[in-house]
Amino acid sequence: MRPEKAEEYLRRIRLAGDEAGRVVRLMEVCGTHTHAIGRGGLRAVLPATVELVSGPGCPVCVTSQRDVERMLLLARIPGVTVCTFGDMLRVPGVSSSLEKERARGADVRVVYSPLDALETARREPGQQVAFLAVGFETTAPGVAAVMLRARDERVGNFSAIVTHKLILPAMEAVLDGGSNIDGFLTPGHVSVIIGADAYEELAGRRGIPCVATGFEPIDVLEGIAMLLELIGQGRGGSFIQYRRAVKRKGNEKAWGAMMEAFRITDGEWRGIGVIPGSGLKLRDELSELDAEKRFNLPELEPVELRGCRCGEVLKGMIHPPECPLFGKVCTPASPVGPCMVSSEGSCAARYRYG
Numbered sequence: 001m002r003p004e005k006a007e008e009y010l011r012r013i014r015l016a017g018d019e020a021g022r023v024v025r026l027m028e029v030c031g032t033h034t035h036a037i038g039r040g041g042l043r044a045v046l047p048a049t050v051e052l053v054s055g056p057g058c059p060v061c062v063t064s065q066r067d068v069e070r071m072l073l074l075a076r077i078p079g080v081t082v083c084t085f086g087d088m089l090r091v092p093g094v095s096s097s098l099e100k101e102r103a104r105g106a107d108v109r110v111v112y113s114p115l116d117a118l119e120t121a122r123r124e125p126g127q128q129v130a131f132l133a134v135g136f137e138t139t140a141p142g143v144a145a146v147m148l149r150a151r152d153e154r155v156g157n158f159s160a161i162v163t164h165k166l167i168l169p170a171m172e173a174v175l176d177g178g179s180n181i182d183g184f185l186t187p188g189h190v191s192v193i194i195g196a197d198a199y200e201e202l203a204g205r206r207g208i209p210c211v212a213t214g215f216e217p218i219d220v221l222e223g224i225a226m227l228l229e230l231i232g233q234g235r236g237g238s239f240i241q242y243r244r245a246v247k248r249k250g251n252e253k254a255w256g257a258m259m260e261a262f263r264i265t266d267g268e269w270r271g272i273g274v275i276p277g278s279g280l281k282l283r284d285e286l287s288e289l290d291a292e293k294r295f296n297l298p299e300l301e302p303v304e305l306r307g308c309r310c311g312e313v314l315k316g317m318i319h320p321p322e323c324p325l326f327g328k329v330c331t332p333a334s335p336v337g338p339c340m341v342s343s344e345g346s347c348a349a350r351y352r353y354g
């Protein structure tokens with residue numbers, strides 16, 4: 001971190017915090033910001049007038065328990081290879097996890113991109129290969145491109161469970177949930193895709209500032225300074241700190257690929273429930289690539305992990321240490337909930353960095 005820049009942003013933060021004369025609650029929507037805040041030790045240098053609250057932007061954490069259980073059912077089907085990002089491996093199910101299923105003999109493999117999963121299917125035509133597609137507008141375009149390619153190349157042994165989510169409806173749900181957020185640090189990588197203009201409607205209607213922010217601790221400090229000054233001026237709207245990557249209009253090509261492969265539908269979020277218009281599912285034209293249909297995965301009853309308060313953490317209602325299991329029963333080595341699994345999870349970041 002450049003010390004002179006950090007000092008300048010901190011001076012602006014202190015000044016704007018003093019002028020506010022109250023504690024200002026800012027939500028870092030994205031798990032990567034949560035991690036950067038911990039890594040940079042930012043909580044220790046911020047004045048008491050600034051409260052940072054983690055939001056629902058960790059892809060693994062917000063995947064509903066019902067979807068996790070469906071993924072476990074899929075892994076148990078003989079002849080199916082499940083390809084997943086590494087973070088999903090240790091997410092606890094009610095009685096199992098993908099890691100445990102793998103130890104019992106299931107074919108669960110970690111991949112670094114959806115393309116790796118498609119290549120596995122091409123390499124092993126005798127095996128059914130199913131990809132677990134989780135994440136936001138950041139990962140969804142890449143998955144969309146792979147699904148379109150699988151359709152065009154008629155890769156008959158490839159499919160996916162698609163649980164992608166859209167960030168804007170979740171921010172709206174957070175505001176509706178009464179968490180008293182004064183401003184949002186919005187995710188830089190999602191903003192690269194959707195563009196800063198995408199936040200304008202919500203920000204204007206709610207009178208709340210949103211600042212698309214990069215992922216270095218120095219970016220986060222500048223984003224916080226901008227938010228506090230905007231709040232002081234009473235300005236809602238969408239602004240850009242991460243100017244080296246985020247544009248007003250976003251990446252129309254990536255969005256186009258998403259809309260060609262997926263349709264917007266209601267999404268089920270851990271701890272928040274169903275948010276209208278917040279999920280992505282495969283379009284009917286690609287339904288033969290839908291693993292839930294191909295393997296007749298059943299509709300399950302909603303379930304929650306006993307004792308885990310991830311839902312409240314994700315809505316900004318409590319900080320991780322307020323969960324009675326934090327650091328005692330629930331640790332990164334023995335996670336009870338998903339927020340302690342992923343490096344982007346609020347509980348894991350708070351455990352690691354304090």
Ligand code: SF4
Pocket residue numbers: 307308309310311313320323324325326327330331335336337338339340341347
């Ligand atoms: S500390 Fe563990 S049990 Fe508690 S909310 Fe976080 S992940 Fe869930």
